[in-house]
Amino acid sequence: MTIDLQAIDPNLLTPIRNVVYESLRQAILDGSLPRGERLVESDLAETLNVSRMPVREAIRKLEAEGLVEHQPRKGVVVKGFSEEEILEIYAIREAMEALAAVQAVRRATDEEIRNLEKAMDEIDRLCEMGGEVSASEIFEANRVFSEAVIEACHMPRLIQLINTYKDYLERFRRVTLAIPSRRELVRREHRQIFEAIRDRDEKRAEALTREHIRGALEAYLKGFSRPAPDRHLNGK
Template identity: 60%
Template sequence: MNPILPPIEPQWTQPIREVVYERLKEALLEGRLRPGDRLVESELAQRLQVSRTPVREALRRLEAEGMLESLPRKGLVVKDYSLEEIEEVYSIRESLEALAAVQAVRRATEEELRHLEALMARIDILERDPRTPPRGIFEAHRDFSEACIRACHLPRLVQMIETFKGHMTRFRRVTLGDDARRRRVRDEHRSILEALKNRDEALAERLTREHIRGAYEAYFGLAGSSAPTPAAPPSLQPASEEVETP
């Protein structure tokens, strides 16, 4: 079994502060550092075999991104999410990605659409191969989602969505770990791609909203009995009430 935080090898060509940041973030996103785990600067530096300065900088960045939090008498810990925070993240994600989908219909190039088709074909191949590890399928779906978002050609919107990437990666690892949900995601991504190719703004927006609401509901269904399944928050109204048919 791989250690939670293996030492950083000296041959890395990136600045050490970036390597430390990426190593810690990867451990958070992959669940090797779990909600409530206490992070002590000196201990992390010893594990990674680096000085404390790049560790301190990385922890500050991750705290600013909302992945860590400071608690009284505990110090810095991996953030756990309240019901309200999860609802907030999904609500904001729905609004931003629905806008990105509409803009992608308008702005995506034919080359980008061909690239999305290739990514979708790769997902199909991976899904059919029983040897594919869950991480491979997760990364393939992530690549498809990110390519769809980039196709909107609105850098500020892409940047805003990017700020939620860490939160959503933790949620997606729960939902895409379920075979039935993963099959639905594949079908939903295929439908969204067809809407983009057909330049159908209303359909692309509706399908994107439905996809994210499905992820929201699946998260609570799979996260465990301690997480209640609430009604959709106020911002998550039925798509038919939000999207006007042109």
């Protein structure tokens, strides 16, 4: 299997080791390098068009961050998250985003309501196109809607806290939105959340947000329970 990592421009002003680290970290967080994927220095160096030293340094940083680990007879593999960690992250997400939805009901301006409707209309448009639309396009449209709800809460510290988990949440969303049957469900749930915010219905907005996030958790855990494949970069 070939992982979609882009070769690094050697003329970049940013230190190569930093670029390699950010490239690998983002690939892990967005699911391009999935849980259980083996990371081989030589393969990564060739793919990224760099020497092995910055790759080695990047892997050390990723290990310190808990994103990769050494396993006997396998070498370095993408660690991902334990089920306990996933449950914890989703519990935090539910609490924060439910609060954001309630505050959006109270504080969203008329212009922000219109922007939410535009974001929702874009989700509708893409979903109605069916197989012509990529999972990445669906993900991006839903991300725009979710972030618009959060911004409409007008609570800077809450927004900052949610952004702390942004990378992790995007990884989970990419996984769940890759499930075709879930896309239509998410579309309906987002439409209902939008209508609750538009109608200034706090209780409904909170309840729908919590229900949406619990459904996302259930969908993610179904995929999480499947054993990770034994593979590594370029299928070697």
